[in-house]
Amino acid sequence: MFPKNTRFLVVDDFATMRKIVRKVLLDLGYQLVEEADDGSTAWQKLESCHLEGQPIGVVISDWNMPKMPGIELLKKVRQDARFARLPFIMVTAESEQKQVLEAVKSGVSDYVVKPFNSQTLKEKLERVWQRHNAQASKAA
């Protein structure tokens, strides 16, 4: 699993969902949780944390948000060399096949469909960690 000092960025326009995800992360022992209410605020947060030497280690983002939706954030993240391999989990009520495919093509690390329970999110995090870790080992 991701080290306990991993910094998470939770992106959702509903504070309730950010609170639910934060609670799951706290239960898993993660204290460093940043929040943003849409993609553009999340992008600013990613950049500022990077510049301050406290980089975000995992993004957990909603899809359907005003201003910049999660899918646009994902594309922007993948186009930037600083964040190209950053684990990015989409948590969304959008589960249509074409949307899942778009997210996969855009480089999403995993996809959690709402409604979900804490166990589902924990399992996805574990899976993303294993994949991310395997890629990092291969690259080394």
Place this chain on the structure above:
Amino acid sequence: MGLAAIRGKNPLLDKDFLNSFVKGVLETLKTTADTPVRIFHSEVVNDYRITGDVAGIVSLQDEDWTGNLILAFPKKTILYVIEQMLGETYPDINPEVRDAVGELTNQVYGYAKSILNQKGYQLQMGFPTIALGQFQLHSYPPTASLLIQFEILADPSLKFDLQVTYNSGKN
């Protein structure tokens, strides 16, 4: 119901259409809020009247019709649901409770939309708005709307409404 059968028809006559919203409510409340619920009443109404203290409303936009999805809660019910959902007690309907109603509505709509668009509907993404206070909406010109009333299994005195309205033609 296939794509050809769907186009031009009143979706309130499509069993799959209605079931997708009902399943959305059942799954969302059970999974997100740890609150199993059941239907205790449903009827087609023409006068579009909802009573409650807080409601999440999403505008339904398909290719050739519009409508609304409304999830309306009395205060007592929503405060119970939010406590189950967040593990926090709220004495009144505050901004956090309103936000949670928005998220619940969003999930119900997303669940139904995913099922329906795979069946040939073309529902667009929508953002919930929240209506607050003791309200009665009326004088809306839908051709019909379906009212489904749910009760919470753990305490059947706690009830809430799902209403789906249909308006033929675009606004």
